[in-house]
Amino acid sequence: MRAIRLAVAGLGTVGSETVRLLRSRRESLARRLGARLELAAVCDRRAAAAARRLGLPASVRRLTDPGRLPSLPGIDAVVELLGGLEAPRRLVLASLRRGLGVVTANKRLLAHGWDELREAAARGQARLHFEASVAGGIPILKALELGLAGDRVEAIYGILNGTTNFILTRMSEGMPAAAALRRAQELGLAEKDPALDLSGRDAADKVSVLASLVSGSWLRPDQVRVQGLEGVSLEDTAFARSALGRRVKLLGVARFTGAELRVEAFVSPALVPLEHPLAAVSDEFNAVLVRAASAGDLMFYGKGAGAGPAASAVLGDVLALGRELLTGTAPAAPRPGPALRLADSDCAFYLRLAALDRPGVLSSVTAALGRLGISIATINQPAGWDPRGVPIIITTHPTSPGTFGRALRSILALPAVSRRHTVMRLLP
Ligand code: HSE
Numbered sequence: 218m219r220a221i222r223l224a225v226a227g228l229g230t231v232g233s234e235t236v237r238l239l240r241s242r243r244e245s246l247a248r249r250l251g252a253r254l255e256l257a258a259v260c261d262r263r264a265a266a267a268a269r270r271l272g273l274p275a276s277v278r279r280l281t282d283p284g285r286l287p288s289l290p291g292i293d294a295v296v297e298l299l300g301g302l303e304a305p306r307r308l309v310l311a312s313l314r315r316g317l318g319v320v321t322a323n324k325r326l327l328a329h330g331w332d333e334l335r336e337a338a339a340r341g342q343a344r345l346h347f348e349a350s351v352a353g354g355i356p357i358l359k360a361l362e363l364g365l366a367g368d369r370v371e372a373i374y375g376i377l378n379g380t381t382n383f384i385l386t387r388m389s390e391g392m393p394a395a396a397a398l399r400r401a402q403e404l405g406l407a408e409k410d411p412a413l414d415l416s417g418r419d420a421a422d423k424v425s426v427l428a429s430l431v432s433g434s435w436l437r438p439d440q441v442r443v444q445g446l447e448g449v450s451l452e453d454t455a456f457a458r459s460a461l462g463r464r465v466k467l468l469g470v471a472r473f474t475g476a477e478l479r480v481e482a483f484v485s486p487a488l489v490p491l492e493h494p495l496a497a498v499s500d501e502f503n504a505v506l507v508r509a510a511s512a513g514d515l516m517f518y519g520k521g522a523g524a525g526p527a528a529s530a531v532l533g534d535v536l537a538l539g540r541e542l543l544t545g546t547a548p549a550a551p552r553p554g555p556a557l558r559l560a561d562s563d564c565a566f567y568l569r570l571a572a573l574d575r576p577g578v579l580s581s582v583t584a585a586l587g588r589l590g591i592s593i594a595t596i597n598q599p600a601g602w603d604p605r606g607v608p609i610i611i612t613t614h615p616t617s618p619g620t621f622g623r624a625l626r627s628i629l630a631l632p633a634v635s636r637r638h639t640v641m642r643l644l645p
Contacts, residue, residue, distance in 0.1 A: 218247065221539045222291055224258040226283045226308055227298035228267035230405070231322060231349070232259075234524035235296065235531045236271050246532070250539045260286055287311040294318035294538055296531060306330060313337035313345060318542055320534040322349035322527055328422035331435040331553075338550040344541050345550055346534035351423045352377060352503040354526025355519040356533060361430055361507070369510040370431045372472040374644070377423040379501035379521045380407045380414035381446050381467040386499040388454045389464065394446070406501050406522050417445035417484035420469040424482050427505075428471035434478055434554035436471070442483040442618075448639035449486050452599075453569060456610060460597060461567075463488035464496045465641065472562065479560040486641040488567055493644065563615040565594065565643040570628065571606035571635040578633045582609060585631070589624045591616045606635050612643060 223239070225232055239246070239256055247253045258278035261267045268279050280286065283304055286295055295312040297319060299305045305323050312319050314337050321327070327334065327350050338345045348358045352375070361370065376382050380401045387397035398415070401407050413419045421441040428436040446467055457463045468487040473480050489496045494516050498504040503521030508514055520526040540546070572578050579598070586593060592614040598607055613621065621640075629636055 218251070218253055219543065220253040220255040221250070221293045221542060222255050222257040223294050223296055223535065224260065224286050224289060224292050225256065225296045225298065226260040226286055227300060228259055228261040228264070228271070229298065229300060230524040231527040231531065232261070232296075232298040233267065233271060234528035235298065236273070238528050238532055239535075242532075246536065250536055250543070252539060252543055254535060254539060257292055258286065258289055283308045284311075287315050287317060292317060293542055294320065294535070296535065297321040297323060298531070299323075302326060302329070309334065309345070310337045313343040314341045316341040316343050318344045318346075318538040320346045320531055320538060322347070322531055324350040324419070324422045324426060326350075328425040328438045331425070331429050331437075335550045335553050339552045344538055346538050347426070348534045349527045349530035351426050352505055352517070353379075353519070353521040353523065354529045355503060355505065355517045355521065356530065357427070357505050357517050358430060359533070359537070360515070360517060361427070365507065365509055365512065368512050370473060370507060371510055372508040373424075373427050373431070373470065373505060374495060374508075375420075375423065375427070375469045375505040376466055376495060376498050376503050377469040377505070377521065378414055378417075378420040378467060379503055380411065381417075381420070382498065382503070383501045384446065385449075385454065385465050385467065388449075388451055389458065391451065393451060394449075401501070404501070415445050415447060417443040417467060420467060420484045424469040424471050424484060427469075428473075428480055428482055428557075431471070432473060432478055432480060432554070432557060433551065434557045436480060436482055436557050440482060440557070440559055442485070444483075444485045444640070446486060449641070450639065452608070453639055453641070456597075456599065457488050457567075458491075461488060461595075461612070462491050463643070464491060465489075466495055466498070468495070468642075468644065472560075474560055478555060479558045481560045481562055487644050488641050489644045495644070561618050563617055565615045565645070566613045566621050567639070567641040567643060568611045568613070568625065569639040570609045570611075571637050572609055573633040574607045575633055578631075579609065581631055582611070582628055582634065585627045586611070586613065586624050588627075589620050591620060591624055605637075
């Protein structure tokens with residue numbers, strides 16, 4: 218039986234679990250692939266200790282410098298699970314350019330280097346797989362790339378960050394955000410720098426990968442409008458539920474408008490109707506709702522982080538890569554596509570302000586909205602929330618995000634209105 222020889226770089230939690238599963242499922246994987254998956258080398262700063270811990274035989278090479286992997290003789294594919302950005306980037310680019318297949322779980326690498334990775338894969342006639350980079354164990358990239366290959370994806374709505382979904386779930390039960398974040402960190406969900414989770418930038422990287430895969434053209438993370446959880450308070454989550462019949466979710470959205478390669482992409486706290494399938498996604502779970510022209514709405518749900526889910530996705534990629542290497546069927550990644558154009562579409566907004574309780578304040582706020590043609594759907598002034606000013610909570614009818622932004626700037630310039638405010642989108 219032919220062997221596919223793998224090198225695994227990075228033996229942290231995901232790398233260790235991948236190696237463990239490669240070994241414990243050796244026979245069933247070989248049956249499925251029609252070839253043996255042979256672990257030829259591992260690379261880690263503490264490779265010897267990690268190899269000992271994993272009980273690897275002496276035939277598996279131990280390396281500490283990932284730079285040496287691409288030139289190791291007899292390797293067919295590199296599994297990159299190093300973490301960080303620069304070392305993985307160098308390893309993946311060098312491997313692809315040499316024609317080695319690559320599997321990576323690194324979302325930041327993909328999101329920030331999409332075009333150069335495609336270029337390198339095209340140059341080396343090499344294959345690159347990255348299922349674990351988005352939504353962990355959910356095989357969403359394969360669903361988009363293979364299952365929906367004959368369809369036209371119109372939109373993707375995702376809960377793509379487990380940490381913030383966990384925090385919002387705890388907040389909806391009354392736990393303050395800071396305590397919920399500490400709990401998410403204890404559970405190993407959060408990024409090393411949790412600001413990436415809270416600011417929405419982690420979710421934006423995932424939106425970038427999803428949108429680039431669907432459109433074939435790179436949507437850079439800086440083209441995704443990003444708003445994080447920072448302004449969302451316990452009161453917002455409670456009010457959303459009791460007065461609006463909605464739950465707060467941090468959504469990553471990409472909407473495509475077809476042939477012109479126009480895309481609307483944003484990450485934002487959003488108020489989701491309680492009966493919407495995304496409202497039922499709680500704790501650290503991820504979910505992706507795909508709207509396709511022919512298939513209609515499809516919902517993918519599962520764990521977006523953790524050693525088991527990520528290793529499952531990595532192994533799926535290893536098998537896909539193995540099949541391609543054995544049969545020579547899949548072409549290398551296409552060269553970078555034409556530039557995407559950014560679009561905006563109308564949306565209803567939630568706005569919470571803090572204002573002085575004085576005659577005329579409310580009318581100056583509503584006038585600022587009315588001047589720009591923004592129609593108010595609901596308005597509330599709940600008592601006793603914030604000693605620094607009365608809360609004014611407004612929801613609007615759909616309006617363009619640009620117009621809403623202009624109205625907001627003029628409202629925040631009013632002397633009786635505090636700069637502290639919260640904006641969320643309302644999902645229809
Ligand atoms: N910090 C990320 C999350 C890990 O919370 O979803 C998975 O990408």
